[in-house]
Amino acid sequence: MHIFKDIYDYRELLKTNVKKDIRGKYKGSFLGILWSFINPLLQVVVYWIVFPYLMRKGAGGDNYLVYLITGLIPWTFFLTTVSSGTTSIKANAGIIKKVYFPREILLISQVVSGLVNFFISCIIIIVFCFAFGFGISIQILMLPVVAFIQALLILGIILILSSLNAYVQDLEYIVSFLLTMGMYATPVVYDLSLLDGAGVLGKIIRMNPLTIIVMSYRDIFMYHVWPSMKQLGVVFILALVILVIGYIVFKKLEKGFAEEL
Amino acid sequence: MNNENAIEVRNMSKRFKVDYDKAHTLKDKLLFWRTSHVEVHEVLKNINMDIKKGETVALIGTNGSGKSTLLKLMTKIIFPNEGTIETNGKLTSLLELGAGFHQDFTGRENIYFNASIFGLTRKEIDARIQDIIDFSELGEFIDHPVRTYSSGMYMRLAFSVAINVDAEILLIDEILAVGDQHFQEKCYRKLKELKDSDKTIVIVTHSLDVVKDLCDRAVWIYKGELKLDGDPIYVIDEYLKQVALDHKEEKQKAIAEGKHRFKCAVFIDAPRDFVTVKKEDKVLFSQGWQLSDHDDAVLKVTVDNVEVDNLDRVNRLDVYDAYREVYAGDMDPDTIGWKTNIDLTKLESGKHRLMVQCLEPNGNIMAEKSIQFVLE
Numbered sequence: 001m002h003i004f005k006d007i008y009d010y011r012e013l014l015k016t017n018v019k020k021d022i023r024g025k026y027k028g029s030f031l032g033i034l035w036s037f038i039n040p041l042l043q044v045v046v047y048w049i050v051f052p053y054l055m056r057k058g059a060g061g062d063n064y065l066v067y068l069i070t071g072l073i074p075w076t077f078f079l080t081t082v083s084s085g086t087t088s089i090k091a092n093a094g095i096i097k098k099v100y101f102p103r104e105i106l107l108i109s110q111v112v113s114g115l116v117n118f119f120i121s122c123i124i125i126i127v128f129c130f131a132f133g134f135g136i137s138i139q140i141l142m143l144p145v146v147a148f149i150q151a152l153l154i155l156g157i158i159l160i161l162s163s164l165n166a167y168v169q170d171l172e173y174i175v176s177f178l179l180t181m182g183m184y185a186t187p188v189v190y191d192l193s194l195l196d197g198a199g200v201l202g203k204i205i206r207m208n209p210l211t212i213i214v215m216s217y218r219d220i221f222m223y224h225v226w227p228s229m230k231q232l233g234v235v236f237i238l239a240l241v242i243l244v245i246g247y248i249v250f251k252k253l254e255k256g257f258a259e260e261l
Numbered sequence: 262m263n264n265e266n267a268i269e270v271r272n273m274s275k276r277f278k279v280d281y282d283k284a285h286t287l288k289d290k291l292l293f294w295r296t297s298h299v300e301v302h303e304v305l306k307n308i309n310m311d312i313k314k315g316e317t318v319a320l321i322g323t324n325g326s327g328k329s330t331l332l333k334l335m336t337k338i339i340f341p342n343e344g345t346i347e348t349n350g351k352l353t354s355l356l357e358l359g360a361g362f363h364q365d366f367t368g369r370e371n372i373y374f375n376a377s378i379f380g381l382t383r384k385e386i387d388a389r390i391q392d393i394i395d396f397s398e399l400g401e402f403i404d405h406p407v408r409t410y411s412s413g414m415y416m417r418l419a420f421s422v423a424i425n426v427d428a429e430i431l432l433i434d435e436i437l438a439v440g441d442q443h444f445q446e447k448c449y450r451k452l453k454e455l456k457d458s459d460k461t462i463v464i465v466t467h468s469l470d471v472v473k474d475l476c477d478r479a480v481w482i483y484k485g486e487l488k489l490d491g492d493p494i495y496v497i498d499e500y501l502k503q504v505a506l507d508h509k510e511e512k513q514k515a516i517a518e519g520k521h522r523f524k525c526a527v528f529i530d531a532p533r534d535f536v537t538v539k540k541e542d543k544v545l546f547s548q549g550w551q552l553s554d555h556d557d558a559v560l561k562v563t564v565d566n567v568e569v570d571n572l573d574r575v576n577r578l579d580v581y582d583a584y585r586e587v588y589a590g591d592m593d594p595d596t597i598g599w600k601t602n603i604d605l606t607k608l609e610s611g612k613h614r615l616m617v618q619c620l621e622p623n624g625n626i627m628a629e630k631s632i633q634f635v636l637e
Contacts, residue, residue: 012377012386020363020374099354099378100337170287255340258333259277 003247006102013101017109022116036117037124040076044068047189063222066132070221071188071214073121077147078154078210079179081114085158086175089166093261103254104247107162111155115147125221137224146216149232153209153239159246163253166260186210209235262347267430267461268312268335273344275305275330304330306485307344314350314429315459319472319493321500322482323507328465331482332432335463350429350461353379355420364408368399368418371407375419379426389425396451397421398444417444424451430461449475469497469586505590512554512591524588525553525619525627527560532615534632540605545634548600550580551619553627554591559620564603565613572601610636 007014048065088106089096096103122143126136165171183189185208192215195202205211212235216227262269279300304327312318320328333339334346336354362371372393376386394403397418407415424431433452452475456462466472472479472493479496481489483503489496515521529549532538538545551560562569577598584592603615616631 010377010380012373012382013380015383016374016377020366095378097338100352101378101380168287174287258338 003102003104007105007108010102010105014105014109014112017105018113018116021109021113036120040069040073040121041124043076044072047072051189063132063134066128066134066222067191067218068189069125069128070218071186073118073125074150074214074217075183075186075188075210076121077114077118078150079183080117081110081154082157082161083172083176083179084114085110085154086161086165086172088158089162089257090169090172090261093257096261097258103257104159104250107155107158107250110158111151114154115151118147129221134222134224136221139220139224139226142216142220142227146213146220146227146232149236149239150213152243153213153235156239156242156244156246159243159250163250163257166257167253182210186214188214209238262349263311264349265313266311267314267316267349268310268463269345269347269349270308270310270331270335271345271347273305273308273334273341273346274303275327275334275339276342277302277304304485305334305341305482308487310480310487310490312461312463314461316478317456317462317476318464319476319479320463320465320482321467321469321472321479321497323504326482327485328482329434332434332463332465335432348430351380351427352430352432353423353426353428354432355423355434362407362415362419365406367406368397368403368410369394371418372422375422376426379423379428381426385427389427393421393425396425396447413441420448424448424455428460430463431455432463434465435467467586469501472497501585501589504586509590523553523555523558523621523627525551525555525558526584527551527617527619527628527630529615529617529630529632532632532634535634536632537635537637538605539637540610543605544602545605546600547603547615548575548598549617549630550577550598551617552580552584552588552592552597553619554588555621555627556591557622558627559622560599561618561620562599562601563616563618564608566616569601569603572599574598575600605636608636612636 044065047068051068052064085107088110089103092106095101129136161171161175165175185205187205192206192211195205198205212228212231216232219225219227279302308331320331322328330339332354334341335348336352337346337348338354363374366374369390372390373383373386376389376393381389397403397414397420399414399418402410402414403418407418410418449471452462456475464471464476476493478491479489479493479500480487481496481500483500488503489499512521527549528551529547531548532545547562551558560572562572574596575598576595578594580597581592581594599617612633612635614631614633616629618629619627621627
């Protein structure tokens with residue numbers, strides 16, 4: 001319970017960190033915070049142009065564009081937060097060596113600012129859903145729940161990766177490779193039905209917790225059905241397990257941060 | 262932990278790995294995991310101490326003795342290898358000022374960032390912000406981005422935040438070197454104020470006058486061990502004796518190896534440079550001092566290259582005090598000063614040069630100083 005008190009005591013640090021992340025990221029750039037919209041949109045455009053040619057038929061049934069957006073934006077949340085989270089201990093070596101504060105604040109604020117960015121980006125999803133006649137439905141109530149589960153999963157992962165990265169500094173390159181691979185292990189740009197004949201590979205991809213999360217977002221935004229609570233529950237428990245392991249690893253390794261960095 | 266104590270250190274040891282080619286990448290770790298050349302350096306050995314609430318304690322010791330490491334351990338930036346360090350109460354460290362400053366944000370915004378690292382909430386910062394701004398004396402600059410600040414302004418802002426955090430335990434590492442004389446005095450007054458308001462303060466400093474003036478207690482760390490703990494005046498005296506001893510030993514070793522470069526300083530207090538003197542005064546009083554760590558250093562005072570012979574050595578306790586650490590063990594306060602009366606009757610009117618030199622026995626000049634005077 002000590003951890004919750006620590007975080008509560010340092011809530012102002014958490015707030016200013018999140019603010020710095022969101023506002024400081026684009027400070028000085030011409031379009032400012034608009035970049036957090038433009039970036040995923042530009043990516044969507046690239047995939048939207050290229051992928052229908054690569055696949056026999058457009059994935060996602062009627063509307064590949066909306067299918068892409070509903071997958072790519074949650075994936076971007078995962079990708080950017082995990083990659084910036086992995087390096088965040090190293091990137092903050094300056095203050096870690098100088099001041100005491102609960103180190104996990106650095107990671108929590110990464111996840112929170114990622115989450116805020118994601119919710120802002122959800123506006124894009126909703127705009128597209130309206131533009132292409134999908135509209136929204138009551139299932140949108142599940143959005144915070146799925147996002148919360150995803151955030152927990154990310155936090156657990158970066159607790160482990162960031163503390164290991166302080167000791168073995170080329171972990172971040174391995175992580176960035178795994179993340180590139182991970183995008184293809186998740187049905188972001190293609191439809192799961194394409195993998196029906198893929199055997200083991202198809203099974204692995206179906207078991208990928210991010211597959212379940214991305215599919216849940218699509219259920220919410222595109223298909224207007226309730227996501228599978230059973231599958232989401234499994235992901236939630238998995239996220240909790242990773243979080244606990246991550247926290248133990250982090251607490252063990254954090255004592256050496258100031259000396260190793 | 263005893264409730265009266267603010268800090269408890271028990272059987273605490275700290276080792277640093279001195280890694281000559283630090284394996285940070287996976288390749289290095291895999292390839293060199295056996296051959297890696299690691300030397301373990303014990304920085305602190307079996308330290309035990311209690312610091313009571315409300316005490317002001319100084320940690321003294323030479324460079325590399327481990328006192329700053331001890332302070333870092335108290336801050337919980339690094340952790341002991343053996344034993345424990347426990348603290349009781351809200352703790353602020355002024356080890357490094359301006360941590361977490363963001364160049365593009367204004368001074369005011371940075372106060373919020375910096376204070377939040379110390380664990381303050383928004384409300385607490387709001388309540389203090391005017392005090393912080395006033396203390397920093399930044400005026401209108403507080404709303405300018407920090408990157409436009411001079412280094413002095415930057416440090417003043419950082420110090421103002423740190424000292425206004427209202428921690429119960431303050432850990433300070435050599436901070437009285439911030440800003441100009443005026444600001445330093447202000448910091449010093451603030452520290453005294455904090456001391457009187459029953460805060461626990463631990464200071465690492467080399468300025469022993471501060472220790473004597475401010476601290477109730479001095480702890481002397483010598484080569485990683487706690488050597489002496491008690492009243493500042495006594496501890497400092499013992500410390501300086503040891504410094505003098507070590508100094509001499511080191512010097513003798515260096516001389517034996519032929520590596521030692523002798524130090525020397527000479528000074529002329531009177532007359533002042535370019536002074537005009539009248540011939541009817543008959544004599545010109547002149548005085549100054551000379552210091553050297555060479556046992557057989559020779560002082561030579563000349564006027565226009567003619568040596569002055571009526572030189573007297575005098576006691577200069579003021580110089581002795583000022584150089585106690587630098588020339589530890591090499592000074593005799595009774596022979597530091599010199600004075601002489603220069604006979605003006607034998608000199609022609611016009612410009613003259615008074616020169617003071619400190620020589621090695623073989624005539625090698627270690628230091629010199631000269632002034633001009635005009636005889637009318």
